[in-house]
Amino acid sequence: MNLTSRITSVVNATPLDTVITGISTFFLSELKYKQLPEITLPVNRRLGHLIEKVVSELINASENYQLLHENVQIVQNKQTIGELDFIIQHTETKEIIHLELAYKFYLYDASISDDVSKNWIGPNRRDALHEKIAKLQQKQLPLLYHEATKTALPYLKLDSIIQKVCVLSYLYLPYTQKIALDADYQKAVAGYYMNFETFQRLDNPAKAYHIPSKKAWGIHPASNENWSSFEDVKEKIKHNLTEKRALLCWQKHKDTFETFFIVWW
Structure with a gap:
């Protein structure tokens, strides 16, 4: 795998906008750096973990954001109840952001529903975009305010942290079928x-x-x-x-x- 192409693919990937996710979007284009960092990717890791590694290195290499924490395990009664992807801070404004990352591929199947937002499914029909968004809204983001998170991140004022998501998505349409999509979907x-x-x-x-x-x-x-x-x-x-x-x-x-x-x- 060409490492430069892997990094470039992440930088150029299209994040779904707030109109689709209902959550404030973090755009990787906000990261400012003089040149793309050299990254050594781990061997035998799943795609999602590889993308997390790339984004982590991009944040570390940026001039305007600092990576405070990543992959924060939230443990309650000796059991892991979830994980926070990234806690980052803007170097000038000092704004702290809880950032959740996703890198997903979805195909459009109009037979599922009259609701366009529910017609995006995984290539093997085992997951769906609307389910991923629901998980972010109902599980991933609320985890920041869990009592156990206060123990994991005792030095942060959790109530003052801004939450954003970066859902990097590749959308695929059925061959030859003309699907009328809003611009927010079409650009992905x-x-x-x-x-x-x-x-x-x-x-x-x-x-x-x-x-x-x-x-x-x-x-x-x-x-x-x-x-x-x-x-x-x-x-x-x-x-x-x-x-x-x-x-x-x-x-x-x-x-x-x-x-x-x-x-x-």
Whole structure:
């Protein structure tokens, strides 16, 4: 995995705005630094943990924010009841922020509901955007004011801390379907999704493909150097779909690149 591309993908990712989340948004563009930091990413870590590491290093490298705490375990009666992602402070205003981070991929399925906000689901239909937002609102943010948090962070005035979220999201629409989306959703659209039959039908010899590992999701495919033909990737795709695992696919066609999901449902 190209580390520079991984870092750049986080910096350039689109955070969902307050209009969607109902929570004040922290934009990574607020971080000011002379150059992107050099980051050593941990091995054998899940995608979410890799992104947390990148954001942590970006905050540390910034000139206008200080990282006070990260991954704060909140323990009650010897049991961990939750975790606070970041506590950061603006170096000039001294404003302290409790920041919750998410890095998510959602596909739009209009058959779920008449409510657009409830139609964004995970690639394998095991999670949903509205559920993630509800968790942030009802569990993650209220955790700051839990009695056990006072013990974990005794030197902070918790009531004066501002809370924000950074929900970095990649949204995918069904192939060929025209979906009327508000601009707040549209700016986070990263591609489309299709089933295997459509993928096979659209293939031609001029196209090349790569199935990135989940750790590389969100990286722009132009950084990839190893490409394969349809015949080289089809068995891997069919096997994963049989196991009900949707796959992200990068496509190169002449000088253009596309990113899309191939789904089993």
